[in-house]
Amino acid sequence: MDILKKKSFWLSFILLLLVSLFAKWLSGFPGLSLIGHLVIALIIGMVLQASGQLKEIAKGGSGFISNKFLRLGIILMGFRLNLEVLAQHGVKTITLAIVVIAFTIGLIYSLAKAAGIERKLSLLSASGCGICGAAAVLGLSPIIETDEDDEVISVAVVAILGTIFTLIMVLLRPVMGLTDVQFGVLAGGSLHEIAHAVAAGAAGGAASENIAVIVKLSRVLMLAPVSLIFSYIASRRSDGNSHAKIQWPWFMLGFIISSAIGTYAGLSDAIVGHLVDLAYILLGMAMAALGVNVNFKVVFEKGQKVFAVCFAGSVALFALVFVAAKMFF
Template sequence: MSSLFPFANRRNAMIGIILTLACSLIGQALASLPGFSLIGHLVLALVLGMVIQFSQSITKMARESTGFIANKFLRAGIILLGFKLNLVILMSAGLKSLEAAVFVVAIMITINYFVARFFRVDHILALLTACGCSICGAAAVMGISSALKAKADQSVLAVAIVAILGTVFTLVIVFLQPFLGFSNAQFGVMAGLSLHEIAHAVAAGGSAGPVGTDSAIIAKLSRVLLLAPVALILGVFEAWRQRRKSGDTNSKFKVPIPWFMGGFIIASAIGSYIPAVEIAVPTLVKIAYLILGMVMAALGLNVNFGVIAHEGVRPLTSAALCSVVIMSLAWFIVRTWF
């Protein structure tokens, strides 16, 4: 039992679990309100966790379990989130959206990373923001951060950047809709290929009606599907980079394989192809977001505000420029291919 819950002070650990759960539940409730839906449940839970820091005594007690939550709960949440990815819908819609998603993700992770490095953004933070903006927002940041062994401040800053830019560009693309000359389905694909969070894509696609919403979801889920392979590739890359940096080329090459990403894909397959599980999928997805909300609150409880304020401008600027690029790229793909 002690290995499952390795806490020196069980009472303080329970305070941390209860507080992060409360932040997640309140975040879910707020996200259902008009206006807050664009910000999203996960980001709201993160902000609530940061607010708790104003009470230093409670924060000190809660931190007994926040490391455990941010690590173990993250893996469980990502695995359960796999049930949201319906492979049947993706396959029935054809491979065009998936092919477009592979192209967008590959191009944009590369561009995001090198633009961030041009702005002298830290290597890990550059990768986190690149994946968050290119794949699926906060969930991508959290999934990739484990493979990269990112610090809490880096993960929080990357999530904040994704949330801010995703909300801004959701409003931008909705404003541009009448001027694009796209059908509702085409506009939905553009939203799904360019916007950061699933909530952003759904919100923008919804402005084009049910057809736009469906197209946005399919295009966005095609990008979500790439989270697992990208996490594996970046894990290998980072292991090689650290080995080369240390100069110890004779040591055994250890790859930090994110096994929970395999669970993500297995959950997707189970939810997609086993009819008996289908009725439970909405509940499992709700649990996934509840757990991930706890993870975000745990990160918020550990964020260093000084680091965020000092390091935030350059990665935000580089990611904003790349958000313009991904929207332009999505426009070009839809115009020429869809």
């Protein structure tokens, strides 16, 4: 990898690392925790465009970082999934996750297609809403083969909608008539980011927060099989060749292996915590790299329709999970 021998890469690496670390620090503050580390890193990356010198430094390695560091971050994020904890909660949470993802992606993609939104952007934004927000957008974008502007639009939309619905959910909790567990299921099953699910779930107490995290992580677990399905579909669309080679997303295999290691290898909570922190630092660097390269005109022109469609889909998702929580939990 010749790029690793270039001074421009290492200057870019240091700058984007500092951005990610600063974003992580900011995300610890009340209010900003709802926005999250990754979205804050994206915003700071976009702000860097205001400085011609910093923009040029950041661009020196942004292509490599947004590609390779993204994959490594997704692999390490697997350590966050404890497969035994998910298994203990049985068929209901996994079934809910599958239904939520299939419903959300199917509905938002259909609405987006009807609204004339490009297929790849439709699929990426729908996946972000249905699975796990920015992490899903980053994980699936290489498979869907979207451009950087589409990634930024999708991340921004799911972040804004997730924050809005988190606030709505917390405000409406007293009049919803849900038990603590049911409220946690609603938070984990309908909100887009892990940070959103934790914030809303915590408003219902410890039991609510715990089940919110479990349901949300059940959706995160589906990122790997969804990526395989998308890879299969992409291979069949390739030049109309039904025998085209499937480009398997091997980094998703790493994601599953990391989950298994984190669950069964006897690693301490501290070690797992550090690995997950490293995952988000790498993903934050990838997000900042995206922000440096974003085309603001394209984002604003294309983003309005995407927001409207994803808002409608998120309302329907909220209603679906509310009914499921009432009936089955």
